Amino acid sequence: MGSLAQKYWILGSCILFLGCQTQEKKTIDRPNIVLFLVDDMGWQDTSVPFWNQKTPFNDRYHTPNMERLAAEGMKFTQAYATPVCSPTRISLMTGMNAAHHRVTNWTLRKDALQPMEKNHPTLRFPEWNVNGMSPVAGDPKAVHATPLPKLLQTAGYFTIHTGKAHFGAIGTLGENPLNLGFNVNIAGHAAGAPESYLGTENFGNGKKGKAVWAVPGLKKYHGDDIYLTEALTREALTRLDSVVGQKPFFLYMSHYAVHTPIMGDKRFLQKYLDRNLDSTEAKYASMIEGMDKSLGDIMDYLEEKKLAGNTVILFMSDNGGLSAVARGGEPHTHNKPLASGKGSIYEGGIREPMLVKWPGVTKPSSITDHQIIIEDFYPTLVEMAGITNARTVQKIDGQSFVTVLKGNPPKDQRPLFWHYPNEWGPNGPGIGAHSAVRSGDFKLIYFHEDRKIELYNITKDIGETENLADQRPEKVNELATILSNHLKTVNAQMPSHKKTGKKVPWPNEIINDDI
Secondary structure (H helix, E strand, O other), rough: HHHHHHHHHHHHHHHHHHHHHOOOOHHHOOEEEEEEEEEHHHHHHOOOOOOOOOOHHHHOOOOOOHHHHHHOOEEEEEEOOOOOHHHEEEEEEEEHOOHHHHHOOOOOOOOOOOOHHOOOOOOOOOOOOOEEEEEEOOOOEEEEEEOOOHHHHHOOOOEEOOOOOOOOOOOHHHHOOHHHEEEEEEOOOOOOOOOOOOOHHHOOOOOOOOOOOOOOHHHOOOOOOOHHHHHHHHHHHHHOOOOOOOOOEEEEEOOOOOOOOOOOOOOOHHHHOOOOOOHHHHHHEEEEHHHHHHHHHHHHHHOOOOOOOHEEEEEEOOOOOOOOOOOOOOOOOOOOOOOOOOEEEEEEHHEEEEEOOOOOOOOEEEEEEOOOHHHHHHHHHHHHOOOOOOOOOOOOEEEOOOOOOOOOOOOOOOEEEEEEEOOOOOOOOOOOOOEEEEEEEEEEEOOOOOOEEEEEEOOOOOOOOOOOOOOHHHHHHHHHHHHHHHHHOOOOOOOOEEEOOOEEHHHHHHHHHHH
């Protein structure tokens, strides 16, 4: 870190520390918090049904520890993230909606748009925050925000980052979780995928031309016959051993699994092959079960250390299940009855499996259909930690769901928003530049390239099979106005048309033109 950056960081830390001195809850009374985040896990990549019925996918996968967590806590059937990873992770760490923080696509190279964005045939994409998030001001291509772990650290938590980071581009402050308020960083860096899950392959280290994707910091396991998910779990629990009983901890268990490359976890692979699953799908199922074992190992550890009664566990995924590429079988079908998958604004791309256990607060085996979105985690964890009057440089868009966990969901459901003025790469249903809003039963989607508007009643049509836009013009107008007002309020970026140079209009402008 350069000397100027160091001065900014020290100044920012001092301001944040002074701003958090009003916290009232004693450190010893604060609950431990485990945030277990899975990469690319679909809504049904589990034996826990998150719908009103079990599906064939629920029968395919074996996740006994998710079942255990659901039995001990609360299941959220309508929890949402964004269609791709970095926007979700930045929303998680800042409490901001993606349209607001402008890290609207996945990050990697400093100051650079993604190659597929430069070559789009009809759209010119905005200069979004390609450098991710930054704990200090001064980078015009990064969002400056007070990171969630910094608030927790200042409140007395020992903060551990384990696994995938993907918060900032290579060479930026946000690349290193230690700059964002984590006391410990285990294997987190700029890249959003591992080069290899296998210790026998050194997790990708040493492969020519693959240094960007090689998982850092796990040299003690190089050459060992161990899967990455297991190595990360062991390291996380070892670090917890050093702090247990001394201060509360925040463990951010952010697995690389089940992101590509799809590599079988041989501890669980054979039983799926024995079921005559497609070989790729068998490997994928083994990765799911390996992730679930990690969850179980952490839960067992908490019980053995007599910490379970004062530890909150939150389980979430960062986007919908992969379906457009790299999977076995027919593309865009791996999340049915949800439409499409990762990268899509349809439900398969954004609806996530979510569980929360808060001993003494959440009712065991409880279920809620209250709609939440990823930026809601920030204010929720702050409230769980007993932090009051915390000062942040950013405006928080998320709303705490603590009242929901207590069994008292709000009567009024506020709208949820998505905004993706970008290009992901693969093609498929609902994949492409878009904005969307979910309000009550209805969801409106606005596709930027062809200016098409779609309207679905998600409660009655979870698979988004019937576009009601022509049948319900009054609802289209209502939701287009709500969505447009939100985008304008946060000064959202929009692409422009290469042919005309004109910016893609707001959704309500399309409606008014049609009228």
